[in-house]
Amino acid sequence: MEACDTIHLDQNSDDNTTATGGSSTDIQFLDTIDESISIKGNSAEALERILLFFLDVDVRTPINQIQRVYSYLHNIIPFLDKGEMEKLREDVFPKLQYFPILHQEQMQLAVEIAEWHLMVSSSVPLEQLLTQYLQSMHYYSKAILIAELNDSSQLELLRFGISKVFMRVIKDQSTFRDRLDRARREVDPDKFGRVLAEIEILKQYRCDHEDHTFLKGLIEQAGRILANITLKNQEKFKCFSPFVRQKLIEKFDATDINHTTQGYRNAIQNFRGIFRKEIDDFSSELNDFNAVRKSQQIIQDHFLRFFQEKLVEHVFAFIGPPPCAYDLRAMGSIGRGELCPYSDLEWMILIEDEKHFDYFQKLAQIIKLQIVSLGETAASNLPVFSCLGDKHKSGFHVDSGSDPVDATLELIRTPQAMACKQKAWDGEKEHSDACLPVHTLRKSCSLLSDHSFLFTEYENEMEKILSLPLPEGEQILLGKTIGQRRALGLLGEQLKAYGECFKTPPEKQTVLDIKEQFIQLINYCLNDLALYYNIREVNTLDIIDALVEKEVFTER
Template sequence: MTSPTTGAIGGAKGHQPISYKQHLTKGDRALTDGKLDEAEENFASALKLIHDPNKPDRCKEAECLRRLGDVYVQLGKTTREGRKFTQAAALYNAAMARTDEDKQKAMKRLVDVEQWFLHYTANVEINPCSSDLAIRHQERLEDMRMRAKSQLDAIDQQHNPYQFDEDDPKMLTVEAERAEAVKALFKNIAKDRQMFIQDLVEECIATLGPPPCKYAFIGLGSQATELVTPYSDLEFAILIEDGKDNDDTRRYFLNLTHYLHLKVINLGETILPAMAIPSLNDFPENDWFVDFITPRGFAFDGFMPWASKTPFGRDKTRKKPPVSLIQTPVEMAKFQRLDISVSEGYHLSDILRRVVFLTGEKALVHEYMGKLNEIITDDLLSQFQPRLSAKQILWESKEQLFSHEPTGQLINVKKDIYRFPGMAIEVLALCSQITLASVWNTIDNLKETEKIQGENATHLTVLISISAELRLKTYISNGGQQDSLSPLMKVNYPSQPQNMSESTLKSVFYIPDTSVLFRYYCRAIPLKKCLLDVIKNSWPIPQKRLITTAIFDTSNQCRGRITRKLFLSDKSLNHFEAALKDAGCDEREKPEILLELGSHWLSTGNINKAISLFEQSINTRKRLFGDNTANPGIANSLNNLGLSWDELGDQTKAISYYEQSLTMMKTIYGHKSAYPDIASSLENLGNSWNELGDYKKAMSYYQQSLTMRKAIYGENTEHPDISKSLNNLGNSWNKLGYHKRAMSYYEQSLMMKKNIYGNNTAHPDITTTLINLGSSWSNLGDHKKAMSYYEQSLTMMKTIYGDNTALPEIVQSLNNLGTSWSKLGDQRKAISYYEQSLTMMKNIYGGSKAHPYVASTLNNLGSSWSELGDQRKAISYYEQSLTMRKIVYGHNRAHPDIAMSLNNLGLSWSHFGDRRKGIGYFEQSLKMSKTIYGDNTSHPDIAMVLDNLGSSWSNLGYHEKAIAYYEKSLKMKKTIYGDTAHPDIAQSLNRLKSSWSKLGNRKKKN
């Protein structure tokens, strides 16, 4: 059967594509006629036409999935294959998850599928089944989950180490007690699951009849390691009695597995990709159906080639033969042989090394473990197989191994938190030839055999317990196997600000206290660093300790980095200041700490302090490595000096530092290398040129940065750096006046950031893009919409930093809200926001200190008072702003902000009636703008001043002079915007028309 490869299938050449309804009609006809392949193809094509994971049409999806279920029922009846019936059941369950159709009717379908499976596949005739049994199974599973949640709540109450200060010795004691309580909880969960599975298997056997030989179901994966949750997949294999491996035995146990699978599917928590239905998810070539809607919980391990940890095993692939996990103990143990381990990539042998009894004959499990131990302690292999396996595990887990600290992004709790500690225990067990399944028992054994010290055994237990607890809490909070955990705070808007796609509204667990993450990383970071040494020192198998140093780093530098990544700014500052004292005269430690401290002060607005620290960092490194050495730390400090001068408004100086940094990085990494730091320098150069008004040059740098980032992270990867590049390209288009195009970039950036950090996560990067979207809507004249974005941004920043925290970012949002109210005509409200902003800035920068943000707010206050008609007050604010800008940027220096203050003073003096004085200010502004941007450069700021000069001369009756200025402005705007229908060009044409009219030249007017 062929799977659909396009959204719609056309007929002969020239025919229109077939619609959704037409596909359903054709599929229904084919199903009635028994043309099952054709029916499946049409129903799958209809589904593909309407399938959008971001905005799913649940009703239409359910309609298609029900029909596909009907097809698979008929395929089951025709082929008698058990898998067709389980696929039908999964399709019907997925349809139920999408609609509120008659539940009785839906349950009847599932009951019928069970009967048809028993009749056609298992050759068993029974009375009609009842759906009550499936409901009882669901209730039992829910009870298991509620019990786990209740026990977690009790642990939180009885053992709370996070109430103590980090340096309080009680914290370690209570942490160890909590870890023991978590260990007991997970042992209970594993036992509960084992009993549940045992009862399900016994139900199946009661219907199918007794098995033809002795057997044992063995649990694999987290069931074996005792880290399983009530939401985890079921991974297992079947051992059968030696001498009874024949077709009849295999057929019975395959049917038993299918029947068990049917019961598990009817719990309603099996997502469709796990079923590998060829027309939806044909791995790897045609895997297109995404299932975010069906709850993901207790289910069989999927049929994907990289999964398949069930008795069904794996079908033949291009490179590997089929594998069955129904074997005798002797044959199952052979997966540990070196040749098979290597051909399978070690993963299968690793999984089958750690097993636990589920149901059946325990003696078979003992026999299997005996055979397994014989193979892995064989003289020929024991010297190097464990080391090879351990190295392979580390290689496959390199992403987790080399990412040390949190990033503020959404954490995949399974990949980023849970997997590493388990992998570390597995490596330690391999290097010690320990074959115990339970991680808890393995740690005890490592301690008893003195492979690790008692203190480190406690740290490992705490680390494992934190990872397991966080995974369980995430699944409980998210209602299933949805792994998204946020280390940041959730922002609670008064109302949902905008309709987001269903994919971005995936559940996220917002961790209530980040102290637990802090304690996790304090152990995970040193453990990651010593694992490579463990492998290196384990040849031959060591008789000594595997880990000789404490796997617990409470140094101020480590704490500072972790708290910074978690946006705990004050804590981070305290730790880095303490780290600087700890470093004393150690010049190797100091430069990085100075760089971190400088970055803190840069982000909180104390620019001069930041510059001093960056310069100290550079000088220290130069003493260490030499004046002319290209060093990554020096390059980073040069880049940060550029950022600092950018903040102070000296873009020329900033560009000089960025270029030095870029040159050094290219020397270090290679001139043609794609490297994150090089991409950042290109971006920063773009920012400076943007501020200097050369938007096309800025855009060129942004585009280079974006191209490089896509080369590094992947063309379609969602990454914070790529979202930043999109945001910056939006800034350039905004400055060029293409606000809708800018908005498109901002929206792409915002969507990406929300997917990275979580839809309702409070993150500084999201606030930046919200502000920019507000700015675009403001430029398009929709000030209410602009205000909505500014308010979202302000709410988010207060969530991150606190309601009463004074920060430059909050100042910016208050200013933006003031500007929106000003443009809506409510100058009094605007003034209120500007005054709040001004008060906050005085708290940040000092009451009388000159700062660019203070000067901008004074300028805005001047604009509002000018609009209210109080030109004296306006002029007073404009003059204060101008004086401050000259202090900040230099009295004799040409700067865009100074030029803008001169322009605004010109406007107020013109409105006050002194047009000659106004013209004087406009001419100063024009001269300065030409000095900044170049005498022959076309720039929006120059065009604006030319317009103002034109208006002033027109009001004085000098229309020829006015026309000359308007024509210069028009020519400049056409150079900037091209021959497009741009509002600024239309404004110039109208002014020219008016001036010609006043001159009485009707011909020119027309």
């Protein structure tokens, strides 16, 4: 006998339903939650009862009851600790997906969770702040997507909220006062001018008078430094005086607010418009590789301009200039110069000195925050807001397998340390997955760099490692180096994948996956041949040209 069989339930005890649907028992039970909140002010008790109510919530639960629960969540979320919020994520949020019609409630829930993460951030160590801000940004961006589809009247308020997250980052990470004073001590007017220019960039993130006052405080600091500059150095700094005086009398104008986060969205849409135009322009010249390659370069250049001017330069304004030489590098389709409108970002950072790891990880975190604000990151740890669809669509986002924020992936390294990832190990078969970073790291392009020597060192170190001869007993037919053995192993895996993809002939398949069954197979095989023949080109068309030049391929 089952344990529950020992309890004799009257299956008809809840047959009495109200005019609005649902059993009278359920409605009375919801009333007790109301009482816990409004009379007792006991959010812990209310949460327990919400969890109890949701044990048997399913698609048949009356909508009006779920609407009542949303109102209770609105009241208790600000008082939840981390453990209680986790219980909601696990036991309540998944079942709220059953009711996509409640888009207004889902939007409000997204905002409330975003604000909860901001509230929690006030009690976490400084190094964990950006993690909380990132979670908040995920929810704010979903709320904006819901509003765009269902209630545009809420957009201005939501954009205000999402911009406020960035102002928190600016205030937490601000190094302006120290940098202004350092420029004075070092008698470096160029540094002083750069800091003033960066303060101007931050004005784009202002949301209210409080933000204006914070930024004005930085200008006041600059004014104090100029007022107390020594006589012998006044000539070098006097050119900044008119600018500072003008900014000190500048008034805050609420009508001048132009949320920069919306600027990110506009910029990525502009890039996609350029992509479509280029595709239309060369669609009649698809057989002309030179025309295709030229269009790829135009598209790549526009993306790089967006990434550098809208994202990275703003982050430099947030946290100050890089403390050592760096090279931000993209892998994947962006790294090959073959990006599409919704390509994701796989990237790494080469740095001159690993003692500055923390700075560059912070840079990667804030860039990720900017990208998440676009609302195109389908984070796996978020509840699905079903009014947006059964599955959140993914667009331009940071690939979780190639994200420098994740320290375990070791994607912020010196050229020598990064190149060491190419070394062979006992489990060489583990290299057989073409998507592993060990392979994608070989083909990259610079997103932004201040010194080209870092990549030159990296490329040379990789070549040394991959050209190492195998022990005589391990040399196999046509494979005498680490790189050649790895290439042959990868080609073998692609052959297996091809067999699986076309086990059923294409003409008999009802659905064909163009990317997986055609594009990836061709790209991977060409990259593997490039590895075998030690070809440094990264773009697919350039690799083909190099293989023709080496007489591996014929021209026809």
